[in-house]
Amino acid sequence: MAAGIAEVAARGGIRAIIRARSEASLASALKQINGGLSRQVEKGKLDVAERDRILANISTTTDLRKLSDCDIIIESVVEDLTTKQELFRELDVIAKPSAILATNTSTLSVVEMAKVTKRPDQVCGIHFFNPATVLPLVEIVRPITASDDTISLATEFVRAIGKDGVQVLDRAGFIVNALLFPYLNNAIRMLDAGTASMEDIDTAMKGGCNFPMGPFALLDLVGLDTSLSILETLHASFGDDNFAPHPRLRELVAHGRLGRKTKAGFYVY
Ligand SMILES: NC(=O)c1ccc[n+]([C@@H]2O[C@H](COP(=O)([O-])OP(=O)(O)OC[C@H]3O[C@@H](n4cnc5c(N)ncnc54)[C@H](O)[C@@H]3O)[C@@H](O)[C@H]2O)c1
Structure with missing residues (x-):
């Protein structure tokens, strides 16, 4: 998320500094930004000068003190x-x-x-x-x-x-996640009850509701560890069983299957 936020700010003409604890994380953030911008240049959606202007607005550091002159600091570390x-x-x-x-x-x-x-x-x-x-x-x-x-x-x-x-x-979940996560959690329940396959549930919600992706593809995109943490917070705040994280989600997280970021979650990538 941090790389995406820095890119959006840089596009808006704002100088952005990405701070991570390791050079490896910074390299991975820059790779993500460079890759996305280069693909847009290849598709003719962005010209080279604009890409270079965006990149020139982004710098990186491992030193938190380098943020001392920032007007706004947006943290996006692990959901804990x-x-x-x-x-x-x-x-x-x-x-x-x-x-x-x-x-x-x-x-x-x-x-x-x-x-x-x-x-x-x-x-x-x-x-x-x-x-x-x-x-x-x-x-x-x-x-x-x-x-x-x-x-x-x-x-x-x-x-x-x-x-x-x-x-x-x-309030926990704000607008979007408070409404979205009961749906995602109930999709796992439906799968567990054997009502339909994961692929068919995803196809149904895309084709039947015009959603860009189904619930399992979305859980994998959000990250299963982040999703588990969101559901735990919502459940603790509202006490509604629709928010009680399904055991299947806990199992996948315990096995290190965190979604797209680990190349396996509900799906294997
Ligand atoms: N994934 C989503 O769809 C999504 C959407 C909106 C908001 N968020 C929120 O954004 C935040 C980050 O989520 P993400 O999906 O990018 O998670 P992620 O697991 O991909 O990244 C979290 C990063 O935080 C780093 N980190 C952990 N502790 C740190 C510390 N003390 N200092 C600096 N870095 C530290 C980790 O090394 C990791 O690189 C969370 O609060 C999450 O709820 C996530």
Whole structure:
């Protein structure tokens, strides 16, 4: 997700710095960006000068302190609250006083991240969708602590990078995932009950609802570890059984089958 978000910002004329813990992660992010842009050049959808302009707006670092001059910092690390809180504590120290600290979390409570900083009024969610370079929606998530100025700046940023922003309160799953994940979880239940094959469920939801992909292809795209974490958060928040992660999802994650990113999830790639 981080590479996609950096590319979208760079396209919008904003200088973006990608920070990862290792050079290998940075190389993989740049490979993803370069690959996508080059394919667009080959298809005639992007000219070379525009590609070079986008790439010139992106730099990389392993050093968190290099973000000290950023106006907005969007974290997009693993969907785990403790990890994110630890990062927000560090960002709060290195970021300039006026900077907004945002999270790309899919479901976690944004106020739980805001409260570990000394600037809770400058923390919000800026939630992109996968792939960030293609999907137009961004959810701007307002925790109870956020100031109107923070939400206005986040909204302005989202507009500047050409995305469609919607505002939503800091409730688990926000708009999209709160509605989407019961459906995805119930697709696994249906498969488990033997009602239809995985392929036929995917074909049915594409052909019958005009969805671009079926539930199993979508779970693999989102990542099964991320999906499990989203369902756990939704279940803990709302207590609704539709959110209780299906055991099949836990099994696949336990076996390291995390979806497209590990070349195997429900499908093998
Ligand atoms: N996958 C999706 O469809 C999707 C969509 C929207 C939002 N999100 C959210 O984006 C975030 C990232 O998801 P993803 O799908 O890119 O996950 P991912 O597993 O592909 O990537 C997470 C990255 O975070 C890195 N990481 C872990 N701890 C870190 C730390 N302390 N500092 C720096 N990097 C660290 C990992 O090495 C990994 O490269 C999550 O919060 C997720 O909920 C995901």
